[in-house]
Amino acid sequence: MAVDKDFFRGPTLELCRRLLGAELVHGETAGLIVEVEAYIGPGDRAAHSYGGRRTRRTEVMFGPPGHAYVYISHGIHYCFNVVSGEEGNPEAILVRALQPTRGIEIMRKRRRRRDDRELTNGPGKLCQALGITIAHYGWDLTQPPFFIRPGRRPRDEDIACGPRIGIDSAGEARDYPWRFWIKDNPYVSR
DNA sequence: TGTCCGATTGGT
DNA sequence: CCAATCGGACAG
Numbered sequence: 173m174a175v176d177k178d179f180f181r182g183p184t185l186e187l188c189r190r191l192l193g194a195e196l197v198h199g200e201t202a203g204l205i206v207e208v209e210a211y212i213g214p215g216d217r218a219a220h221s222y223g224g225r226r227t228r229r230t231e232v233m234f235g236p237p238g239h240a241y242v243y244i245s246h247g248i249h250y251c252f253n254v255v256s257g258e259e260g261n262p263e264a265i266l267v268r269a270l271q272p273t274r275g276i277e278i279m280r281k282r283r284r285r286r287d288d289r290e291l292t293n294g295p296g297k298l299c300q301a302l303g304i305t306i307a308h309y310g311w312d313l314t315q316p317p318f319f320i321r322p323g324r325r326p327r328d329e330d331i332a333c334g335p336r337i338g339i340d341s342a343g344e345a346r347d348y349p350w351r352f353w354i355k356d357n358p359y360v361s362r
Numbered sequence: 363t364g365t366c367c368g369a370t371t372g373g374t
Numbered sequence: 375c376c377a378a379t380c381g382g383a384c385a386g
Contacts, residue, residue, distance in 0.1 A: 209379070218379070220372090227372070247369035249380050266379055296380050338379055 174319035180238035184210045184256040184263045187237075188352045191254065192331060195321040196270060198302040201278050203270030203292050204323060207353040207360045209336045211253070213263045218342035221262030232310045233262035240311045240318070242304060249296030252304050254313060254320070268295045268337070268351075270302075271359040294361045330355050337362065 175194070180187060191205050211219035213233075220243070221230045232241050233255055241253040241264045257263030270292040272279055279291045279301040292298040299305070304318075313320050336351045353360045 211379070220379080225373085229372070243379080244370060245380050246367095246378065247371080247380095251379060253379080264379095268379085294380070300381095336379075 173321065174314050174316065175238075175322050177236075177238055177314055179320070179322065180254070180256060180313075184212055184265060185350065187254075187256050188265055188350070189328075189331060190325065191265060191267070191320070192352060192354055193323040193325045195273060195323050196267065196298075196302070197274075197316070197319050197321055198304060198308075199275070199317045201272075201275030201302045202321075203272045203274075203298070203302070203359075205267055205269075205320075206271050206357045207267075207269035207351070209266045209268060209352070210256075210350040211264050211266060212350070213257065213261050216342075216348070217345040218336060218339040218348075219262070219264075221264075224262070226262070230262060233264050235259060235310075237263075238313050240304075240308050240313060242299075242306050242309045244306060245296060250299040250305055251295040252299050252308075266295060267298065269293045269353070269357075269359050269361045270298045271357060272301070289358055293359050326354050 188208050214224045236259045237256045239255045245251050253264040253266045291301045332355045333349045333352045
């Protein structure tokens with residue numbers, strides 16, 4: 173059913189590719205992961221854990237991989253990340269978009285949009301659609317009701333990568349090609 | 363397409 | 375103080 177703990181081990185950029193096509197499940201709602209971004213620890217100016225910042229917010233990233241890092245964005249939205257990398261290295265992967273697979277009626281109620289693509293094509297949108305909040309901070313993603321299920325991994329030629337979104341004041345890090353998405357998938361953000 | 367604003371948290 | 379891993383509304 174859910175992935176094993178080992179699924180989350182290994183380099184963060186490799187886990188990014190492994191997450192594409194996997195299913196993120198919360199309760200009765202779920203979707204295939206179609207877009208992610210890596211935020212890699214102390215050396216990444218765009219990461220909340222840049223320079224080794226260790227606060228109540230970033231604490232979970234210092235723990236073992238496979239847990240949820242949820243934070244509040246601009247005061248009103250939630251963003252969901254998967255903690256990655258070795259324990260002690262504060263790394264995480266932001267899930268930016270999903271393709272709904274289950275509970276789409278629930279998502280429509282929560283989101284109230286005309287176009288179903290607007291349900292989960294952004295990091296704050298997908299949290300609202302799946303009911304993910306700050307209360308899920310630190311949760312273990314190998315256990316129901318909140319977990320990741322392995323799926324069909326896309327072929328490498330069906331995966332695209334490029335610079336991350338919304339971080340234009342991060343110096344060199346701005347151009348790192350650490351955003352990954354499934355080519356031509358209609359649920360990818362932007 | 364562009365711009366503006368909400369309303370919270372952490373860092374300087 | 376102010377920028378931030380964003381989304382929605384509305385002008386044009």
